[in-house]
Structures are given as C-alpha cells and as structure tokens.
Amino acid sequence: MKYTVLRAVALSSAATLAVLPLAVGVAQAPAEIVAAAPRSAWTPIPADSLLVMDLAPNRAGKKRQIVIQLMPAPFAAGHIVNIKALARSHWWDGTSVNRVQDNYVVQWGDATEKKALPKDLVRVADSEYVVAAGALPADAGPGAPSGKGATAAASIAGTITPAAPDGWHDRDSYAPWVAVHAGWPIASDRNSVWPVHCYGMVGVGRDLSPDTGTGAELYVVIGQAPRQLDRNIALVGRVIAGIEHLSALPRGTGALGFYKTAAERTPIRSVRLASEIPAAARPRFEYLSDHSVEFARYVAARANRKDAFYARPAGAIDICNIVPPVRVVAN
Amino acid sequence: MKYTVLRAVALSSAATLAVLPLAVGVAQAPAEIVAAAPRSAWTPIPADSLLVMDLAPNRAGKKRQIVIQLMPAPFAAGHIVNIKALARSHWWDGTSVNRVQDNYVVQWGDATEKKALPKDLVRVADSEYVVAAGALPADAGPGAPSGKGATAAASIAGTITPAAPDGWHDRDSYAPWVAVHAGWPIASDRNSVWPVHCYGMVGVGRDLSPDTGTGAELYVVIGQAPRQLDRNIALVGRVIAGIEHLSALPRGTGALGFYKTAAERTPIRSVRLASEIPAAARPRFEYLSDHSVEFARYVAARANRKDAFYARPAGAIDICNIVPPVRVVAN
Numbered sequence: 001m002k003y004t005v006l007r008a009v010a011l012s013s014a015a016t017l018a019v020l021p022l023a024v025g026v027a028q029a030p031a032e033i034v035a036a037a038p039r040s041a042w043t044p045i046p047a048d049s050l051l052v053m054d055l056a057p058n059r060a061g062k063k064r065q066i067v068i069q070l071m072p073a074p075f076a077a078g079h080i081v082n083i084k085a086l087a088r089s090h091w092w093d094g095t096s097v098n099r100v101q102d103n104y105v106v107q108w109g110d111a112t113e114k115k116a117l118p119k120d121l122v123r124v125a126d127s128e129y130v131v132a133a134g135a136l137p138a139d140a141g142p143g144a145p146s147g148k149g150a151t152a153a154a155s156i157a158g159t160i161t162p163a164a165p166d167g168w169h170d171r172d173s174y175a176p177w178v179a180v181h182a183g184w185p186i187a188s189d190r191n192s193v194w195p196v197h198c199y200g201m202v203g204v205g206r207d208l209s210p211d212t213g214t215g216a217e218l219y220v221v222i223g224q225a226p227r228q229l230d231r232n233i234a235l236v237g238r239v240i241a242g243i244e245h246l247s248a249l250p251r252g253t254g255a256l257g258f259y260k261t262a263a264e265r266t267p268i269r270s271v272r273l274a275s276e277i278p279a280a281a282r283p284r285f286e287y288l289s290d291h292s293v294e295f296a297r298y299v300a301a302r303a304n305r306k307d308a309f310y311a312r313p314a315g316a317i318d319i320c321n322i323v324p325p326v327r328v329v330a331n
Numbered sequence: 332m333k334y335t336v337l338r339a340v341a342l343s344s345a346a347t348l349a350v351l352p353l354a355v356g357v358a359q360a361p362a363e364i365v366a367a368a369p370r371s372a373w374t375p376i377p378a379d380s381l382l383v384m385d386l387a388p389n390r391a392g393k394k395r396q397i398v399i400q401l402m403p404a405p406f407a408a409g410h411i412v413n414i415k416a417l418a419r420s421h422w423w424d425g426t427s428v429n430r431v432q433d434n435y436v437v438q439w440g441d442a443t444e445k446k447a448l449p450k451d452l453v454r455v456a457d458s459e460y461v462v463a464a465g466a467l468p469a470d471a472g473p474g475a476p477s478g479k480g481a482t483a484a485a486s487i488a489g490t491i492t493p494a495a496p497d498g499w500h501d502r503d504s505y506a507p508w509v510a511v512h513a514g515w516p517i518a519s520d521r522n523s524v525w526p527v528h529c530y531g532m533v534g535v536g537r538d539l540s541p542d543t544g545t546g547a548e549l550y551v552v553i554g555q556a557p558r559q560l561d562r563n564i565a566l567v568g569r570v571i572a573g574i575e576h577l578s579a580l581p582r583g584t585g586a587l588g589f590y591k592t593a594a595e596r597t598p599i600r601s602v603r604l605a606s607e608i609p610a611a612a613r614p615r616f617e618y619l620s621d622h623s624v625e626f627a628r629y630v631a632a633r634a635n636r637k638d639a640f641y642a643r644p645a646g647a648i649d650i651c652n653i654v655p656p657v658r659v660v661a662n
Binding site for chain 2: 100102103126129168171172173174175198199200208209210223224225226227228230231232243244247248249250251302303305308309310311312313314316317318319320321
C-alpha cells in the first residue's frame with residue numbers, strides 16, 4: 001500500500017532487465033524494452049528537421065528549451081518550407097506563448113498580430129492536410145509494429161489491408177487504419193494518409209477555412225488527442241524534448257485559454273533550426289525505429305502489459321499511446 | 332491568418348446562438364449546444380459526492396481549490412466508503428501533491444508514507460474494478476448519446492447490442508463497447524462494465540497486485556487516456572473544477588515524476604466532502620444529463636463538427652472526448 005503502482009514498477013525497471021528474461025513470467029515493461037534496444041534500433045533525426053525554441057528563463061533563472069522534430073516530406077511540405085524560412089529569419093525571436101488551454105493546446109506566435117512576415121512564404125492549399133496513399137515511400141523494414149511491417153507498408157502505399165486478427169491498426173475510433181510510419185503516428189483510408197493529433201504533436205494555427213495558416217502561429221497538443229482536428233489543420237511535427245516547459249505553464253483565463261494580459265505571456269528568446277546552431281552546442285536526438293524488432297516488442301508490451309504491476313493486460317492500444325520513444329544523443 | 336482557428340470560433344460562440352439557427356448552414360458548435368441547454372437538461376451532483384480539496388495558495392496568494400465528483404454506486408463502492416472516511420477524519424490535511432508526470436498523472440497523499448490511516452478502512456478486492464453487467468441500474472431516459480439511449484441501457488443491463496450503423500459505441504480501441512452512463516465514461520464487454528481512464532479521471536494508487544490501495548493515495552489523469560490502466564486500478568471519480576491547479580504544476584524530475592525534494596511538493600490544506608461545508612460556502616455543480624436531447628446533440632456535434640472552423644467533420648468520436656460538461660450552480 002505504501003508504494004504506489006508506478007513507483008513499485010520504477011524500482012524494478014531498467015537495472016533488473018539483464019537478469020530477468022521473459023521466460024521468468026514477469027514480462028519486460030515497455031521502458032525496459034526501450035532501454036535495452038541496441039544502437040542499431042535507433043534512427044538519428046537530421047539537424048535540419050529540429051526546431052530549437054528557447055523561452056525566457058523561469059523565475060529561478062533556469063533555461064527552458066523545447067525541441068520540435070519537423071515531419072519529413074511528403075507531409076506538410078509547404079508549411080515546413082515556411083517554418084524553416086521563419087526560423088532562418090529569426091522571426092519568432094521576441095514573440096511569445098500566448099495561449100494555454102487545459103486538456104487542449106499551448107499556442108505561440110506574434111501576440112500583436114502585426115509583425116510582418118517574411119515575403120517568401122508559400123500559400124499552402126488545404127489539400128496538403130493529407131497525402132495520397134501512393135505518394136508515401138514504401139516502408140519495408142526488417143520488422144515493424146506487431147511484426148506486420150510488410151503489410152503496413154503495402155497498405156500505406158496502396159489499398160488498406162483487411163484487419164489482422166491480432167492487429168491494432170484497424171481498431172482506431174477515428175480512422176479505418178492507423179500505424180506508425182517513419183517515426184510518426186498516421187491514419188489512413190483507401191485513398192489518403194494523414195498525421196494524427198496526439199499529445200505533443202505540433203500544428204499550424206489558422207483562420208477560418210480555406211485559410212491554412214502560414215506556420216508562424218504554432219500550437220502543441222497537451223491533452224486527450226483532439227482527433228477531430230485531423231485533416232482540418234496542418235500538423236507539422238512534435239515536441240521531443242522540453243514539453244514540460246509548455247504543458248506546465250499557467251492556463252490562460254481568457255476565452256480559449258488566451259492570456260488576458262501581456263504580463264502573463266512567456267517570452268520566446270529564440271527559435272533556430274538545429275542545423276544553424278554550432279555543432280558543439282547542437283542538440284541531437286534519435287528515435288526508436290518503427291522498423292526495429294524492439295519497436296514491435298515495445299508496441300506489443302504497451303498493448304499487453306504483463307510486467308509486475310498489471311493484472312489484466314488490455315490486449316489493445318491506441319495510436320497515441322505508441323508514439324515512438326526519442327532519446328538524446330550525446331555530443 | 333491573424334485569428335487562429337479557435338479564436339475565430341470563440342468570437343462567434345454563445346452570443347450568436349439565438350440568431351444562428353441550424354438551417355443557416357453553419358451548425359452549432361458543441362459549446363453553443365451546452366450553453367443553450369435548458370435547466371431541465373442538467374442533473375445536480377449530490378453534495379456528499381463532492382470532494383473539495385484546497386491546496387496552499389499559490390505564490391500570488393491566490394486560492395487553489397479542486398473539486399472531485401465521486402462515482403455513484405455500484406462503481407468503486409468500497410474505495411468510496413474509504414475516501415469519505417478519510418475526508419471526514421481530515422486525513423489529507425497537511426499531506427501534499429508528490430508527483431507530476433507529464434502526459435500521465437498528478438498524484439497526492441502522504442509523502443512520508445508513515446501517517447496512520449483511520450482504523451475502519453475496508454480492504455477492497457480487485458474484483459471491484461469492474462461491475463457485473465446486470466448490476467447496473469437500467470439507464471432508460473428520454474434521450475441519450477446518438478439517440479440510442481434505450482439500446483445503450485439494454486446493453487449495459489444485459490448483453491452487448493450489435494453496432495448500430497452510425498454508432499460510436501463500438502469503435503473504441505480498447506473495449507468492445509463504450510458509453511456515457513449517469514455522467515460517467517464507461518466501457519463494457521458481455522459480462523461486465525467498468526469506468527475508463529480519461530483526462531481528469533481520479534484513481535487510487537496501489538502497490539503491486541493483489542493490493543488495491545486504500546484510497547488515501549489518489550491520482551488524476553493529465554494526458555492521453557492511459558486506458559491500459561482500465562480494470563487494473565480503481566477509478567473513483569473525476570476532477571470537475573480546478574484541474575489547472577494540478578495539471579499546471581511543475582513536473583517532478585525524479586523517477587515517474589516524483590518530486591526529488593520536499594520543497595517541491597504542494598501542500599494540501601484540507602480535503603472535505605461538500606456536504607460537510609456550511610451550505611452558504613458549499614460549491615455546487617450539475618452535469619449535462621446523458622438522458623437529455625442536448626447531450627445527444629452535443630455528442631453528435633463533437634463527432635461531426637460543422638461549425639465555422641471545421642472543413643471536414645470526423646464522423647467519429649472517442650469516449651474520452653465526450654465526458655459530460657459540468658457547470659457551477661450559483662449558491
């Protein structure tokens with residue numbers, strides 16, 4: 001009774017992995033599988049796909065750095081061109097976090113709504129919210145979620161495959177089919193593929209349709225996946241480090257969580273592409289490849305917790321509960 | 332471009348409802364439906380089902396009050412007996428919030444793990460994590476989610492009904508069937524019914540199974556629904572006011588989000604049942620009844636956003652995105 005659930009699990013985690021084979025009866029926890037994954041299971045994230053945002057230090061003078069991984073082509077290609085241009089022009093420097101709505105989003109950008117944008121931003125069509133199923137590169141690796149990599153790849157590249165008996169891909173509340181592809185949570189129907197709004201995903205604020213936003217106003221999900229936004233707004237990436245500097249900010253008390261006063265806003269010192277930061281100071285990350293056997297085991301373990309704490313495995317998983325683990329690479 | 336999505340929606344919300352009938356082509360937003368619901372659609376929450384938790388004031392000296400609605404019988408009956416006993420004995424006064432793990436839970440109780448518990452607490456069996464399908468009172472009201480109230484009631488009381496063509500009840504990732512029952516998000520299979528881990532739901536920390544916890548250590552979900560915990564741990568209620576006083580606390584930097592130092596913990600001043608607070612000072616709440624036509628319309632609107640911002644209705648909903656709205660009743 002004194003130790004709470006997860007505290008007890010923590011005490012038995014990484015350190016015991018090597019001496020606790022699966023056959024013993026207490027299965028590995030997802031975090032143990034990740035901790036034990038070999039280097040080859042990890043895929044580096046390119047420096048020009050990382051957006052590094054520094055907020056003003058907190059009250060205690062501590063640094064607050066957030067790192068966002070941008071999606072690879074063909075997803076959100078137009079918006080990502082804009083976002084890179086905005087970062088290169090240092091456009092976000094001096095802007096602020098303006099909105100924090102509990103169980104929904106944190107949003108940042110120019111609170112004055114008067115700051116001139118770079119002239120070369122592209123206007124993005126809302127058709128870019130989805131990608132044609134055939135446009136996605138086939139994702140054929142040595143392994144994949146639930147061991148169905150080849151099937152998943154075929155599905156993404158072509159038509160949707162019927163549900164496998166033990167598959168989780170077709171048990172989504174919102175889409176006919178879901179998967180993790182090249183590190184990203186995606187959904188699909190027969191014709192198209194789109195990224196989904198999970199906790200930590202970053203999207204582009206916009207005005208009423210057909211406006212799609214420029215990419216200057218961004219938000220991150222900090223609550224239950226607002227999947228109703230899928231295909232209605234552009235997703236461009238996800239926060240892979242420092243989300244607590246956004247998710248733990250005071251909630252705004254104005255409509256939709258906007259701060260009522262300028263004093264409540266958190267200043268943004270700078271936003272840079274990691275590729276523009278000197279190599280020695282550059283943050284580096286890698287994600288657990290969805291082609292790896294370890295990722296397949298991670299998904300299976302998340303869906304069927306048999307480690308010490310769990311008495312009743314769910315036998316199921318939600319796409320937003322298996323967004324790939326990310327870790328820091330030492331410089 | 333200047334107004335972001337939801338800001339534009341806010342400007343057109345409640346105030347314009349009366350002059351914007353559905354026939355105009357821009358459908359009501361969920362919040363507009365809730366704002367227009369008549370008094371008869373709201374169900375009062377009994378004062379002895381409300382747990383009122385006062386944290387120490389924040390840095391600015393502002394009050395931080397959290398209100399938790401406890402689940403009605405037959406759910407979690409044993410734990411709720413304990414929780415009421417703990418509140419009546421003022422057991423939580425002087426304890427603290429000890430753990431904040433991003434995208435997971437905030438947890439509170441006795442950090443010393445040495446405080447004596449009231450002697451009359453009951454020991455709860457883990458069989459109480461679920462309720463036999465037949466044990467739940469039939470929930471036959473004048474209306475219900477998607478207009479399928481009678482079907483839902485029959486399902487809960489007996490066997491699971493086959494999916495209705497336009498139903499959302501059978502599109503859950505984790506359970507054969509989900510619904511809102513008497514104000515609570517629940518899941519069900521042929522034999523049993525159980526509450527589900529949505530954002531804001533409150534559960535009972537425990538040690539390894541078969542321990543089920545006493546109810547003295549509680550947590551609230553502050554991220555993507557950790558549905559793998561369903562049927563593995565007791566859910567006892569949900570936070571209906573003041574969740575921002577917990578969800579926006581600094582994340583703990585120890586294992587599992589526990590604070591490393593006592594200074595980081597947030598003191599709990601008092602926890603009381605609302606029924607023990609003098610009537611004039613007692614907080615009062617009501618929820619939008621799942622029997623009401625307005626709740627059915629709310630669910631339909633959440634599943635098919637056709638208000639100004641949305642270009643592509645999802646045609647689907649997750650159980651955790653339709654936890655019933657709650658509002659304050661003026662004293």
